[in-house]
Amino acid sequence: MPPDLDPVVLHHVVNTLGWRDLRPMQRAAVTPVRAGADALLLAPTAGGKTEAVLFPLLTRMREQQWTGTSVLYLAPLKALLNNLQPRIERYADWLGRRAGTWHGDVSTSRRRAILHERPDILLTTPESVESMLVSARVDHRSFFAGLHAVVVDEVHAFAGDDRGWHLLAVLERLSRVAGRPLQRIGLSATVGNPAQLLSWLQGSGAGQRPAEVVAPETVETPSGPPPGDIELDYVGSLVNAATVIAGLHRGEKRLVFCESRETVEKLGELLREKGVTTFLSHASLSTDERRRAERAFTEARDCVIVSTSTLELGIDVGDLDRVIQIDAPATVASFLQRLGRTGRRTGTTRNCLFLTLSGDALAEAAALLLLWSRGWVEPVNAPPEPRHIVAQQMLALCLQEHRIGDRLWTQAWNGLGPFGESAEPIVRHLVEQGYLERDGGMLFIGPAAEQRFGRRHFMELTAVFTGPPEFTVLTGRDELGRIDPSLLTEEVRGDRRLLLGGRSWRVTYIDWRRRRCFVEPADAGGRARWRGAGWAYLGFEFNRAVREVLLDADPPVRVTRRAAGRLAEVRAEKAHLVHPGGTVIVRDRDGDLRWWTWAGFRANATLTATLGEVVDPIERFDDCSIRLREDLTAQAWRLLTADAAQRLCLPAVDEKALTALKFTAALPNRLATATMAARLADLDRAAAVLGEPSRFVVT
Structure with a gap:
């Protein structure tokens, strides 16, 4: 055990937790965290990151006699904070210290108690810190006067979007209120650019304060793919996926990840019809519904929980036997988080079974596993110009x-x-x-x-995000969750039925003014829908990996016979759209002329803006290709693209797209448009594509 931890902490680690030693990452974190350095601690899911940061922070707290609320523990999800609270309270209690939780679901009376008797460690979200800073009911200068350190759990979940900019800005204001620089410690799973992520987290202190990336357990193995029992299968439909899940791994606890709430609901219903004990978790289910599902799943044995990415982060749902993935997540980082849910018990192996529903999804899953096998993970970058x-x-x-x-x-x-x-x-x-x-x-x-x-x-x-308007669904006085209002306005024959929590419900009354609807159980026939859900842009590297798969590259995982057969068919169908030496321009069966760049949505948006003279004005581009004017010739193409890399343009922005940025009403329209255009662009990748040869195979 590291001798530079507080003796009381060491005593409890050995005698209360029964640990013989710390893990390598936990041991490596002691010196920089105790010294007050900013740090980024990297380890797979369930790698002990919370203990790695808290043990040396508790040591500092005792050694330097910190008083009042001296540590903020920030996380992106309220559910994650609720899950962590008992563990952090236990560790704080070793030294006679206290921990408390403050977020939107915490009662007013509990918040008053926190203001009256301030906990040493406060678990909260950046949005709740913001509300404390602006509230007339909180003396923020007094409350945060003793603040010394901030821990940001799942820091990668903040850094890639506007919540990250909000987090950094709030931390800078907190340091002004506290009157001192704050030690900043990020906890994360594997990312592709750890040094840059730590520098980002340091904010105005980057380059001025000591900083260290602590990641001894993420060092790549000398050769071969990462460890894990991975199988890739093709099932063709959600009904078939439910049949496979119901028939395999009986007696085991299985966590099934889906890429949309609608898929979660449909699969949950199908599994229950097959007699499988099934629980659901996604963002539109009520907090109570999710807690009940997660608690029941933790205590059960032969069961399935079907989830979106809500269970991708570090919420504890007990020991899992299997992770099953429907289709493929949009990033390798997400896959690593999900894979890390398994293999926690001694003698078990991390595992994941991919069940793909279409040929395209099969190719994407194979591409993701190809990137994973090479140890590649997406860099996390803050969106530009906030x-x-x-x-x-x-x-x-x-x-x-x-x-x-x-x-x-x-x-x-x-x-x-x-x-x-x-x-x-x-x-x-x-x-x-x-x-x-x-x-x-x-x-x-x-x-x-x-x-x-x-x-x-x-x-x-x-809050820096605004969700689409949704109706609250209640059965009696109990809230089930929220649904898209279009399900309540479209014409239907007979009863209006909803699918929520994996069960069908008949709508009995709609309260339009309060945006509520009341339901009672129904046998079947419910429908689920949420606006803007279920699709994510794929990046450049991911799309290029898809191209590699179509050009016969195989990931080093087990591939079922039916998956191998379907993948061979996909390769034959798309052989004319890929070329190892560059991009392809080809006319499809419908007569459309398409440029197959395999460059990702943002690069294609940039290329579309730059080559507007020859891009189809209506159906323009997607992740993989750009639709061109039908009369384009090879000679005209060569002339147009000869200098295009030197005159790249930002993508055009539809006025409706600006609604995706909250607070744009407080910006001049030209600045709001410039922000959105910068976020849609990928100038480097677009230039790289233009530097590749284009194979013009129009007949």
């Missing part, structure tokens, strides 16, 4: 401070990139549009912000 988050942060800062000097606001984020002097046009727009008012050199909340964001004490300002 101007809408800058607008949100300016409004939140004015709520927090009531008034801020019109020349001092840049100091609030300690020089963090987008929140510095370059944000001046955004602040000017906020003043011009009445979101902020300026008087006597001071900025404060204006009437437009009150009108648009002021409901429920400005709660809408604390």
Whole structure:
């Protein structure tokens, strides 16, 4: 055991937990975390990252006699915080310290108790921290005065989208409130760019504070694919998938991942019809429903839980025997998280069975496994130009401070990139549009912000995403979850029936004003639907791996006979669309001329904008190809593309697409459009494609 951990902590690790030693990653984390360095701890799911950060932090807490709330433990999901709370409370109690949880599901009375008697460790979300900073009911300067360290669990889940920018901005404001730089420690599964992810997490302290990536268990093996029992199968339909799941692995606990909530619901219903004990988990089920399912699954033995990515992160559902994947996730990182759910017990192996429903899905699964076998994982990169988050942060800062000097606001984020002097046009727009008012050199909340964001004490300002409107579904007084309102408005014959929680329900009453509907059990016939769910853009490397698979590359995993046969058919069907030496332009059976780039959605969006003269104006592009004008000739193509890499254009942005960015109403339209265009573009990959030879095989 490391001697530089507190003796009381060491005593409990040995005698209470019964550990003979720490894992390599836990041992390696002690010195940098105890020394106060920023750190990124990398380990597979269930790799002991929580203990790796808490044991040395508890040592520092005791050694330096921290008082009040000195550690924030942030996570992307409330369910994950709830799951971690008992374990963290137990560790804190070893030293007579306390842990508490604060998020949207925590009762008002419990929050009052936390404000009255502050826990040493507070488990919360960045959105809840924001609400504390802007709330008139929380003395944030007093509450966070003793803050020294921030732990960000599943940090990769933040870094890749706007929640990451929001997290960084809130951390900078917290350090100003606390009056000191805060130690920042990220916990993550394997990522493709750990050093860059740690630098991102450091925010304004990057390059100024000591930092260390701790990842001794992620060092690649000298040769061969990573360990794991992986099988790739083709079943052709969800009905067949349910038959396979029901017939295999009887007596075992199985976690089945699907890529959409609708698929989860349909598969859950099919499995129950086959007599399989089945539980469901996805974001549109009520918190109580999910907790019941996860608790029952933890305690059961011969059963299945069907889930979206909600169970991909570190929520504990007990020991699993099997992971089954329907089709393929969009990233290798997601697959690694899911694979890491198994093989936790001594003598067991990490395993995953892929059940693919179509030829394209089979090729994508094979491509993902090809990348995995090479040890490749996607880099996690923050989305560029977060101007809408800058607008949100300016409004939140004015709520927090009531008034801020019109020349001092840049100091609030300690020089963090987008929140510095370059944000001046955004602040000017906020003043011009009445979101902020300026008087006597001071900025404060204006009437437009009150009108648009002021409901429920400005709660809408604390979250950077807005979900589509959904109706709450209730049976009696119990909430089941939420559904897309189109299921309640479309014409139906007979009873209106919903599918939720893997069961069918008959709608008995709709409360349009309160967005609620009441249901009672039905035998069958329910339908499930959610807007914008079930599809993700595939990146450049993933699409190029699909091309490799179509060119006969096989992943080093077990492939069933029917999967091998179907993959051979897919390769024969698409042989004319792939070429190892570059891209292909070919006319399909419908007479459409398509450029098969296999470059990913963002690269194809950039190429479409750059070569607009010859791109079809209606049906334009997808992940794999770009539709061209029918009269294009090989000579015209060569002339047009000769210098295209030197004149790349950002993709055009539909006005409707701007609704995907919350707070764009607080931005000038040109800046909102520029933000979205930058996020749709992939200039480097587009240039790389244009540098490849194009095979023009039009007949």
